[in-house]
Each structure stands twice: as C-alpha cells, then as structure tokens.
Amino acid sequence: MPNAALEISGLSKSFDKPVVNALDLTIRSGEFYALLGPNGAGKTTILRMVAGLLRPDEGAISVFGIDARKDAIAAKKIIAWVSDEPMVYDRLTPLEYLEFVAGLWQIDATTAKARALDLLDWLGLAPHANALCGSFSKGMLQKVALAGALVHEPRLIILDEPLTGLDAGSARQVKDVLLNKVRGGVTVIMTTHILEVAERMAERIGVISNGRLIAEGSLAELRNRIGRGNTSLEEIFLDLVQTDAQGVAA
Numbered sequence: 001m002p003n004a005a006l007e008i009s010g011l012s013k014s015f016d017k018p019v020v021n022a023l024d025l026t027i028r029s030g031e032f033y034a035l036l037g038p039n040g041a042g043k044t045t046i047l048r049m050v051a052g053l054l055r056p057d058e059g060a061i062s063v064f065g066i067d068a069r070k071d072a073i074a075a076k077k078i079i080a081w082v083s084d085e086p087m088v089y090d091r092l093t094p095l096e097y098l099e100f101v102a103g104l105w106q107i108d109a110t111t112a113k114a115r116a117l118d119l120l121d122w123l124g125l126a127p128h129a130n131a132l133c134g135s136f137s138k139g140m141l142q143k144v145a146l147a148g149a150l151v152h153e154p155r156l157i158i159l160d161e162p163l164t165g166l167d168a169g170s171a172r173q174v175k176d177v178l179l180n181k182v183r184g185g186v187t188v189i190m191t192t193h194i195l196e197v198a199e200r201m202a203e204r205i206g207v208i209s210n211g212r213l214i215a216e217g218s219l220a221e222l223r224n225r226i227g228r229g230n231t232s233l234e235e236i237f238l239d240l241v242q243t244d245a246q247g248v249a250a
C-alpha cells in the first residue's frame, strides 16, 4: 500500500511454541489503530518485533517504506515504542530525562527543552518537572516514559497498554496527547484491554488470537461481520475470540 505507515507480511515468531503465525497486517498512515486480543494472543510480541526489540523468525516489516529488518536504525528513528513497563532513570528529573533522551537523538538543546516543556505540560507533569523521578508513582513514570518516547517527534507511535494503571485524569491527558498527534498526521498503534478506549478512539480495530489477525475493521464493520447491528465491542470481541478458539480446537 503506497501510504502505509506499517506493513507486516508473513511475520512469525516461536518461543517454545508458535506465538505469531504468518501475520499480515497493514496500518495506514495517519490512522489510530487498536490491537485487541486475549492474554497471551501475541500482541506484545508483534509490537516488540516492529519496534526492533525482538528478532522475527520469518517475515517482513516495513515502516513508511523502510525495511525495518534490514535498516533497523532508520526505522527506529521514526518509531516511538512505549512499553507497559516504564524505564526511567530515578536520579533524573523529568526535564533532565527528556533532555537526555533528546540528546541521544541529537536534537539541539533549545529545541529539546521546548519540546520537553510542552510534553510535560500536556501530560500534567509541569509541576513536577524538577522533582526526581525516583519519587514518582507508577502512573507518573508511565507519563514520563511516554514523553521520552515522543521527544524525537516520531511518525509512528506504538504503545503497549498505555492506559493501564492510570487514574482518570492521567488517562485523559495521555488520550488527548495521542489524539492530538493523530490530528497532526502521526500514526498510532496501541494494544489495550480497555475495550471502551478502542471503541471510542480507534478508527480501526484489529483482533489478534493465537498470533493471527482474526478480524479487522471499524467498529461498524466488525458489527456487520458478526451480523448484529447494535452490539458492543465487548460482545463482538468475545464472539470473535470464542469462534476462533473453537476453530483452533476443532
């Protein structure tokens, strides 16, 4: 697809058993895409391969036309990876941390500071900009990690369960930042178990089960697919996953 942010084809990964099975997945440029699936379906494994943190057994990954397996550094420059386990240096303040990360990306100090202050402001961290991260709650650390992932202004933001554990105010700040990024043309892919978030925010939803994409589309398309007009995403999800499990067991 010419305007794809991400094109995955034939992607496979096994640990002691197959976890990702010949996956094909295309995310359009500028799209907000939610990846759903039961525990252990392979979502994190897929995203870790896209982010260049895990080597696929087979398959191709293209990020805005860059072969992410052959030219991992070029791909990483345009990707943000936000894990569900934030890694931030305890002995730095959020501002120092963001300036440090910006330095790794060779962003000049003035731009780095301006971006860092904007991100801290959007995420409600401005009052804590000069406190040590070691004193922060897990939710605050999650927001600092998100800010760190965005400081190089990536074109593709990949997030693994970004809202888990956040209070309502923090979740709203994170959602607003992501929606603003999408409005600015950035592509967002995130996993979530909060179906309401996928329902409200995502333009398209992909359902992963046993390492394969078993359904994909807008909420309306998924509803049509299971043949009921007013169904909630939760019912659609449970229906799809149960049907897939029956198929795998048969």
Ligand SMILES: Nc1ncnc2c1ncn2[C@@H]1O[C@H](COP(=O)(O)OP(=O)(O)OP(=O)(O)O)[C@@H](O)[C@H]1O
Residues within 6 Å of the ligand: 015, 016, 019, 037, 038, 039, 040, 041, 042, 043, 044, 045, 046
């Ligand atoms: N490094 C690893 N070594 C061995 N097995 C692994 C490794 N990483 C993941 N797995 C296994 O791969 C399977 C898929 O895990 P993955 O974390 O991708 O699922 P998930 O869909 O993200 O699940 P959840 O919704 O619970 O986060 C699981 O059975 C998991 O135990």
